[in-house]
Amino acid sequence: MPKTIVRENESIEDALKRxxxxxxxxxxxxxxxxxxxFLKPSDIRKMKKRAAKKGGYRKSF
Structure with a gap:
């Protein structure tokens, strides 16, 4: 988890942005x-396979 320390003379908005x-x-x-x-391992594999297929399809253009 990132930590942000508010610097001296720094506004809260700037610290929030950082x-x-x-x-x-x-x-x-x-x-x-x-x-x-929760996703079953088989569902994760299906999603990865679809994403790879979609990426390969896009690269063909």
């Missing part, structure tokens, strides 16, 4: 969304 940027870089929210519901 915190949000750090969280997005760390991928924390994406990980939370991914773990929100």
């Amino acid at each position: 915190f949000k940027r750090d969280v997005s870089r760390a991928g924390t929210l994406a990980e939370v969304r991914k773990r929100e519901h």
